[in-house]
Structures are given as C-alpha cells and as structure tokens.
Amino acid sequence: MERVTGAEERRAAIEALRQRFGDRLSVNPGVREQHGRGEAFRPCLPPDAVLFARSTAEVALAVEICAAHRLPIVPFGVGTSLEGHVAAPAGGLSIDLSGMNRILETNAEDQDVLVEAGVTRKQLNAHLRDLGLFFAIDPGADATIGGMAATRASGTNAVRYGTMREAVLGLTVVLADGRTIRTGGRARKSAAGYDLTRLFVGSEGTLGVITEARLRLHPLPEAISAAVCAFPTVEAAVRTVIQTIQAGVPVARIELLDPVQMEACIRYARLEGFEPAPTLFLEFHGSAAGVAEQAEAVRAIAAEEGGSAFRWASRPEERNRLWQARHDAYYAALALRPGAKGWATDVCVPISRLAECIEETRRDLEESKIVAPIVGHVGDGNFHLVLLVDPTDAAEIARAEAVNHRLVHRALAMGGTCTGEHGIGMGKIESLLEEHGPAVAVMAAIKRALDPLGIMNPGKIFGAAAAAAGG
Secondary structure, rough: OOOOOOOHHHHHHHHHHHHHHHHHEEHHHHHHHHOOOOOOOOOOOOEEEEEEEOOOHHHHHHHHHHHOOOOOOEEEEEOOOOOOHHHHHHHOEEOOOOOOOEEEEEEEEOOOOEEEEOOOOHHHHHHHHHOEEEEOOOOOOEEEEEHHHOOOOOOOOHHOOOOOOHEEEEEEEEEEOOOOOEEOOOOOOOOOOOOOHHHHOOOOOOOEEEEEHHHEEOOOOEEEEEEEOOOOOOOHHHHHHHHHHHHHOOOOOOEOOOHHHHHHHHHHHHHOOOOOOOEEEEEEOOOOOHHHHHHHHHHHHHHHHOOOOOOOOOOOOHHHHHHHHHHHHHHHHHHHOOOEEEEEEEEOOOOOOHHHHHHHHHHHHHHHHOOOOOOEEHHEEEEEEEEOOOOHHHHHHHHHHHHHHHHHHHHOOOOOOOOOOOOOOOOOHHHHHHHHOOOHHHHHHHHHHOOOOEEEEEOOOOHHHHHHHHO
C-alpha cells in the first residue's frame, strides 16, 4: 500500500508531534512493533510513531497535526482485535488511548456511566460492583471500551443483553480534521436527527477517534448459576439452543464448544470430569426462583435431546473458573498444535441454520485437513473457528484461506453475515463486498465525506472492495 504522504512530510509531521508531546511520542522500534499487531495471525505492520494520549484535547491536537501533513492515524486500545484493525499498513501515527482510563461520571439511578476510551471492561465492572450495577458486554478479552465501541463488540452475554450497539448511549469523537463532536446523550430514546452514535459504533477507527463513551448499565442479578451439559452430537446441542430461544427462556449465556475445542479446554484449563464432546456452557441470571425456573426449563429441553445431567457451578469462584476456561479457548486451541499460529475467523447465521452451517464447516475442515476448533455464541447464531496453521507452509495457508472463503460464502447463502463480531479490518474486505454489494459504495461515500484525506485507519474495511463498488 502506498503511503499517504512522502518521507519528508512524514518526518515533519513527527517532529511537529514531538515538539508538542515530548517523550510521550515514541519512535522506539519495540513500541512501534507492539502497536503494529493485534491478536490476529497477520504480519506486524508498525506505525512510524506512537503517541500516548491523555485527553480528548490532546487527541484533537494530534489529529490536527496529522491532517496538516496528511499523516495516517491508527487508534489503539490494548490490541485485542482479530482482523488487523490496529496494524498500520500505511505507517503513520498510532494514538494509544490506554492512558485515558478515567471513569468520568456514574449515574446509578439512571443506570448509565461516562468513561474515557481507555477504560477496560474489567476496570469498569470493578468500579460498579459496590453500586449493584454491571456493564454487560463481555467479549472475553479485557478490551478497552473505545475499542469495543469501534468494533461493535459483543460476546458471551449478547443473547440476553445485546451488543455494543445497544450498550452505547453516546460518544465523544475526534473527526479527521481535529474537530470534536458529541453524539447521543443520557435520554433512552431520541428522534433528533441522524443517529450518529450508531454510525461510529462499528466504524473501526475509519471515521474518527472515539475518546469517550456513555454506556447503558444493568442491575447485578440477585442470583447467578452456571451449568455445563454434554451432547451426543452438535445438532442435538444446537436444537437445544433453538428450542430454548423459541420458548422465551431468558438465558444469559449459552455457548457451544465442539469436541475439538472442548478437548483443548479440558487440557489447557485442567477441567476434571469433563468429556471432549459437543458441550453447552450456560448461565442464568435473575431472582433465585427465576434462575431455578429457567434452569429447569433448559434442563428438560436438553434431556429430550440426549443431553447429560447438568454440572452446576453456583459459587462465584466456580463460575469464574468455568468461564475463564471458555474465554481462554483461543489459547487452548493454540496449545493443540505447538508452534502453529491461530487464524481466527467468525460468521453469524440465523439460529435455525446454525447446526447445518457448523456441520458443513466441520466436514470441510476434515476434507481440507485443517485443525480448527469451533466455539460459538450460539444463542445468537455466531460461531468462531481458530484455524491452526504453519505460517511457513504456503500450501497449508492456501487451504486455510479457501476454508475461510467457503465459510463466509456458506454463511451468506444461509442468510447470515461474514462476521458476527470480529469486524472487517484488513481480513474481510472482499467478504464485505460479497455480503453488501453496491451498499459498500454508500459506506465508502460516508468515509470520504468524513475523511476526505483518507488518513483515518487506512486499509481497513475498504480497499479493492470499495473500488469495485464504485467507492
């Protein structure tokens, strides 16, 4: 990819930034490398410099300087994204927002909170615990709120509490020319103009830098109970999920691990007494009576599908260990093949097609001789693969690419989407065009309107796809 600006102009931009920010602007190779990759299986593409910002005003000033010199900008939280969102294919400035981690305002009565973008979800929930509230979005990683908003994160609680689309009430955003705007507000509904909040949620840093977010909170449940249930087949597990959703049971979490992923988690987390079978991890929230009623309803459904007796985890330490094993699924998968790299991908389909999609994908993996554990937020039809590949084996990489392409095509043919929560980034640009066709040109037009110089996270979401769509 060609750089947005020449080497001499680039040096001038970095010098101007250095004069303003001093030693909080780093050109150290190690720091740059750290900011050139996320969790994805992708080559490191480092920026030319990294700025450790402390306020919205500082971000605005940095963006103004970059705009004047046409220097690319890549927002950075803690680097947990999976589709290359934080890589810098055009070089430029990485703006690290992790130091902007203040909780600015908490409104317990209205159940909302205002935070800076660098606040992490675990930090926020620790702050809220004594107020009897919690922030429900849980993507697994201890991601920053700004990064979660930018990628429209969701995770294990989405089946009951929704995604970042529902959780974000308003944003503070620095635009590509350095202007700062605020979207949304504390009101729970509004008919005032365009919904700019939803425009920036999921924009992956291509339209502006999110520096603050106002979030919707929820009361801590009176009772929480988790259970694990094994099944004879993936289809039986998914049928249990479908019937649970159709019955209106307000399950808080319902996760599927296929036999390969379950075996990986058993080994990695040393889970005793579990079998490497298709398995559902479930969690119920509510009153003590409500949790008992929900659990009994799902237990009865599971039993009809051949599910095992529920294995319960009611004490906090038991639940935490169980869900930590689920959240560590990526690292557990890597441990199945030491030395391999993990190529993470995801799709989402209507839950009525979920079993079919997973089974076709499992057959494809077997025929392609690719080891790839499957785990899914099956309550909303979303599942993930970690393709374990040798990065030095070109033939294996090609097979993995073909599997990923067929996975996306399969999901789209079933009325699904190319990504339920990882986002587009650099990895699914062509998939976006396959899914949305001419609508990609509309997205690209919005991008040009808000970022006419093309400096905001270039190389993400758009590319050949935008050009092909007339963007």
